[in-house]
Amino acid sequence: MSQPSPSTLSSSAASPSDVMIEARGVEKWYPNGYHALRGCDLTVNRGEVVVIMGPSGSGKSTFIRTFNALEDFQKGSITVDGITLSDDLRHIDAIRREVGMVFQQFNLFPHLTVLDNLCLAPVLVRRRSKAEVRQQALALLQRVGIAEQADKYPGQLSGGQQQRVAIARALCMEPRILLFDEPTSSLDPEMVREVLEVMQNLAADDITMVVVTHEVKFARQVAHRVVLMAEGEVVEVAEPEAFFTNPAQERSRRFLDQIL
Amino acid sequence: MNPLLRRLRHDLFATPADGLITVALLAVIGAGGASFLRWAFSQARWAVIQANSTLFAVGRYPMDQQWRLWLLTALLAAATGITWGMLRSHPRPDRGGTLWPRNDRIAVGLLVVLSLLLPWMLGLSLSIQLRWLSITAVLVLLRWLAGRFGPQLPAPFKRLLPLGLPLLYLIGMVLIGGGLGLVSVSPSEWGGLLLTLLQSSFAILLCFPLGVLLALGRRSELPLLRWGSVLYIEFIRGAPLITLLFLGQNMLGFLLPGGLAPERVWRAAWVLTLFAAAYLAEAVRSGLAAVPRGQLEAARSLGMSMPQAFTSVVLPQALRVALPSMVGQFISLLQDTTLLSLIGLMELLGTARTVMANPAFLGRNAEVYFTLAVLFWCCCAALGLGSRALERRLDPAAIARSG
Numbered sequence: 001m002s003q004p005s006p007s008t009l010s011s012s013a014a015s016p017s018d019v020m021i022e023a024r025g026v027e028k029w030y031p032n033g034y035h036a037l038r039g040c041d042l043t044v045n046r047g048e049v050v051v052i053m054g055p056s057g058s059g060k061s062t063f064i065r066t067f068n069a070l071e072d073f074q075k076g077s078i079t080v081d082g083i084t085l086s087d088d089l090r091h092i093d094a095i096r097r098e099v100g101m102v103f104q105q106f107n108l109f110p111h112l113t114v115l116d117n118l119c120l121a122p123v124l125v126r127r128r129s130k131a132e133v134r135q136q137a138l139a140l141l142q143r144v145g146i147a148e149q150a151d152k153y154p155g156q157l158s159g160g161q162q163q164r165v166a167i168a169r170a171l172c173m174e175p176r177i178l179l180f181d182e183p184t185s186s187l188d189p190e191m192v193r194e195v196l197e198v199m200q201n202l203a204a205d206d207i208t209m210v211v212v213t214h215e216v217k218f219a220r221q222v223a224h225r226v227v228l229m230a231e232g233e234v235v236e237v238a239e240p241e242a243f244f245t246n247p248a249q250e251r252s253r254r255f256l257d258q259i260l
Numbered sequence: 261m262n263p264l265l266r267r268l269r270h271d272l273f274a275t276p277a278d279g280l281i282t283v284a285l286l287a288v289i290g291a292g293g294a295s296f297l298r299w300a301f302s303q304a305r306w307a308v309i310q311a312n313s314t315l316f317a318v319g320r321y322p323m324d325q326q327w328r329l330w331l332l333t334a335l336l337a338a339a340t341g342i343t344w345g346m347l348r349s350h351p352r353p354d355r356g357g358t359l360w361p362r363n364d365r366i367a368v369g370l371l372v373v374l375s376l377l378l379p380w381m382l383g384l385s386l387s388i389q390l391r392w393l394s395i396t397a398v399l400v401l402l403r404w405l406a407g408r409f410g411p412q413l414p415a416p417f418k419r420l421l422p423l424g425l426p427l428l429y430l431i432g433m434v435l436i437g438g439g440l441g442l443v444s445v446s447p448s449e450w451g452g453l454l455l456t457l458l459q460s461s462f463a464i465l466l467c468f469p470l471g472v473l474l475a476l477g478r479r480s481e482l483p484l485l486r487w488g489s490v491l492y493i494e495f496i497r498g499a500p501l502i503t504l505l506f507l508g509q510n511m512l513g514f515l516l517p518g519g520l521a522p523e524r525v526w527r528a529a530w531v532l533t534l535f536a537a538a539y540l541a542e543a544v545r546s547g548l549a550a551v552p553r554g555q556l557e558a559a560r561s562l563g564m565s566m567p568q569a570f571t572s573v574v575l576p577q578a579l580r581v582a583l584p585s586m587v588g589q590f591i592s593l594l595q596d597t598t599l600l601s602l603i604g605l606m607e608l609l610g611t612a613r614t615v616m617a618n619p620a621f622l623g624r625n626a627e628v629y630f631t632l633a634v635l636f637w638c639c640c641a642a643l644g645l646g647s648r649a650l651e652r653r654l655d656p657a658a659i660a661r662s663g
Contacts, residue, residue, distance in 0.1 A: 124568050125565075173563060
């Protein structure tokens with residue numbers, strides 16, 4: 001099955017109101033002059049799971065970090081849930097409330113208990129009552145399978161458990177979009193599965209997910225579409241079966257040869 | 261062989277070389293200790309301390325107003341007792357926790373013995389000996405009450421309780437200085453340990469927020485704020501405190517119109533504060549550098565504003581890391597107050613110099629300096645103990661081990 005060019009395919013499926021993330025011609029230079037993103041386009045629809053793959057240094061992490069303004073960019077435009085990213089700080093805060101992020105290094109707050117890690121932002125940012133957030137946080141911990149660790153500190157948990165707490169922490173803000181930046185890359189192999197299972201369960205809900213990962217099996221089973229990035233460009237966007245069995249681009253083929 | 265002997269032999273005489281070192285050190289320690297004891301009990305004339313104990317404690321504070329200081333001491337003892345009790349009020353008997361851990365029992369025992377012994381040794385009158393004893397009794401009683409009944413207090417009351425400490429500081433200021441119906445006692449009449457503790461506590465309390473602001477300013481993205489902070493920190497750290505103290509005494513008078521220039525004592529307190537803030541800023545900066553960048557990113561990605569992210573995520577971690585070096589700064593600040601004697605303030609060292617200048621106590625310098633050293637050691641040890649307790653409380657890993 002051959003694919004048309006990435007940009008036409010990515011916006012074909014849904015009506016405009018169902019578009020959650022729309023990135024157009026995003027270009028980024030780092031202060032040292034390195035051209036990290038060279039005109040990236042991507043459209044992510046409501047409820048969709050998009051997996052971004054690519055060799056290291058290809059700009060995948062940088063790209064998804066522009067979606068919640070952790071990285072700035074110099075050219076192009078990004079619209080998230082109808083809000084266009086600009087220098088306006090109110091827009092950035094509004095977007096960050098709707099977009100959760102899970103990091104490679106978990107980034108849990110080590111001075112707070114697991115439960116307080118979950119409750120901090122909803123209480124501070126959404127001004128919700130502590131008792132109510134607590135209930136929700138406990139339910140979320142139940143859902144990611146670590147309710148019994150609620151009163152421990154992050155340093156007492158295994159890597160896999162910490163990453164599941166990080167996912168629950170992001171969910172506690174009730175985001176409409178979840179970004180995953182290599183969520184399993186710093187985990188021991190035996191802990192990768194427990195995190196992927198949690199992510200797979202999430203994907204069954206209607207939350208929109210953009211996942212940077214090297215986990216081929218996860219991409220095959222869970223993703224609606226797979227994006228391949230290389231040297232700061234979006235090389236190919238395709239459905240997983242097509243991508244893994246018959247990639248349209250030569251660059252994708254070379255990448256798959258290396259990892260499969 | 262009995263276990264104690266075996267242990268001694270293993271620790272001290274395991275090899276011939278170990279044994280030699282042990283014997284040599286024992287000889288040095290024995291000789292040093294013996295000559296110290298000979299000096300302390302036969303040559304030293306402690307009358308100089310006994311006769312001037314009030315002077316060392318409060319300087320030339322008016323006699324008829326000294327009840328205010330007694331009241332303040334009693335209040336401080338009460339606050340100490342309540343705080344101590346509240347900190348111990350959640351024992352976990354299932355994990356061997358108790359309301360009265362061994363160290364607490366030792367501390368209370370020491371307190372009672374000292375409150376009996378010291379006033380007697382200083383030759384104070386019976387009524388004053390009784391006063392010290394009752395102040396100690398207040399402390400111990402409240403320690404027991406707070407530990408026993410603290411947890412049963414209503415929650416809002418417990419939340420408001422920590423506010424009592426800053427309130428107590430303000431009450432203390434009024435008690436010492438006058439106002440609100442009390443006769444005013446001018447700062448030039450404060451002295452001795454009272455002035456030393458006032459100067460250092462004022463500087464410690466105020467240099468902390470200033471230092472944190474300077475450290476944040478140094479990392480700010482606003483160039484003016486950043487360069488201003490850097491300039492300030494580097495200038496202050498490049499100048500000896502004593503020159504700054506003289507500068508403060510001379511310059512503040514020129515800079516501020518007559519009535520506004522603070523009194524000498526306050527001028528010195530402000531110079532100390534501004535001086536310590538620069539050093540504290542560097543301690544906080546090293547703490548900030550120890551917090552990984554991902555922490556701020558995680559907080560921001562959860563929608564927290566920059567101030568929210570700093571106050572609830574970055575600063576608590578940074579201050580925890582910086583705590584030991586901050587307490588080091590506080591301790592040297594406490595010792596630096598002795599420099600105030602050079603600009604004519606009657607803090608501990610200044611008082612000591614007037615006492616030694618008194619012909620009646622000629623040649624009794626060793627007794628005075630020794631007493632001073634012990635007093636300073638006590639204050640610094642208290643700071644160090646408090647900081648270590650705080651460190652343990654703030655350390656998630658230690659909490660994990662104990663709980």
